[in-house]
Amino acid sequence: DLIAERFDVAIRLGSLADSRYRAALISRFTILPVAAPQWLARHPVSSLESLAQAEWIIHERLPTPLRWTVTNNHGQHSRLEISKAGKISVDSARSLMAFALAGSGVALLPQWLVNTALEDGTLIHVLSDYHFPRQGIYAVYPDARHVSTKVRAFIDFLRSQWDCGEHAPSL
Template sequence: MSRLNLDEMSAFMAVVETGSFVAGGRSLGLTRSAAGKAITRLEAHLGVRLLNRTTRNMSVTDDGQLFYQHCIQIFSQLEEAQDSVGQKAGAPRGNLRISLPDALGRLLVLPLLAEYQRLWPDVQVDASFSDRVVDIIDEGFDLAVRIGNHATDSSLVSRTVAHHRAVICAAPAYVQAYGAPQTADDLLHHQCLVFSSRMKRQPWRLQEASGEWLKVSPNSRLRLDSAEAIRDAALLGLGLAYLPAFLAADYLENGRLKQLLQAYGTEEVPVQAIYPSKRHLPPKVRGFIDLMVERWKC
């Protein structure tokens, strides 16, 4: 079987990522017609249809989605090969694909990305902001930043880059209407805003004065998969929230949220950088991890 044409693969990826032949072709300096012909040749080579085309719309087939994921991995590996032999003194360069939790990413990581690009102008960054736990390898990410301990398989490496603590809080209006819990058991009589992802609810962990840890699964009529959405729901008086301190700090300071159950401790939660296990970590990845550690003094 003859080899795939990288230019045709690039055209296919560009069209998928932009959602149109015109924009995809333009991003590569091609006309709409040239981009379309490149993908037609690629489909003929593979013997499958990658894109469904109508006069008004374009959509990616199941085979196209699968092939696109492989293309991401192939071009990532090509980029790594280029980086490994083409960098001067190990300077970061190329494209860094990073997955970030939505709130932490925008509040704390985005400023670091700006600084990182000032330090290393030869790096381009594709950042995905979502609380969804991505499959780093299958989806072609170089690096993911995640909150909490995450079990990883042998193909992944994790490094703690920061820590944060949680706070239990609620809007003053909620406290005025329903009172403030005095003990962990009181949580069973309150409406709590719980983080839930993929049908799995996150428990609240509290430490008593004796040092004993309690795992509480509070009552909840409203479950959300976004920490910022939980904060916003708390601000609306919809219940008690168990939030990262960095997300609640400004609202506790201005009085829009009130901290509760302060007699209890909360666990120190790690913020982890997770990346594919490789003998030679690309400088673009190592550089950003090192920047996070340096700025957050972990």
């Protein structure tokens, strides 16, 4: 709770639900469905239908982790309704990645977090012809009539320094 803890600003990734706060978009990042090669060898995924039927490792903090609109390389949109909610549900991207690396199923993770695992082959980008909606990186602060000068300066600094590429921020 930003107000009770007397924080000026917090950084949040993904979508925001709490209306007691204001949010400033800093940047966006790409999320990818990934799985370990050993899992994919046992459960091949070759279509959106097979992806919908796959065993997913669920990220609890996503507002709709089982429903997505994905876009193919031709710009066509498709609805992906995940019908097989996983037995594993976590609340951090690092835990999600650990379960994916262990071969527990498909996980939806930030590209900057999985780049090394994709390069070394310990994770595979599943159905790379389809793209999930980019997610936001927000500076979140208490809802007040006026934004303080220090909060505004910090948000402006983040925006000016943020690398909009697909790797971790380097502030």
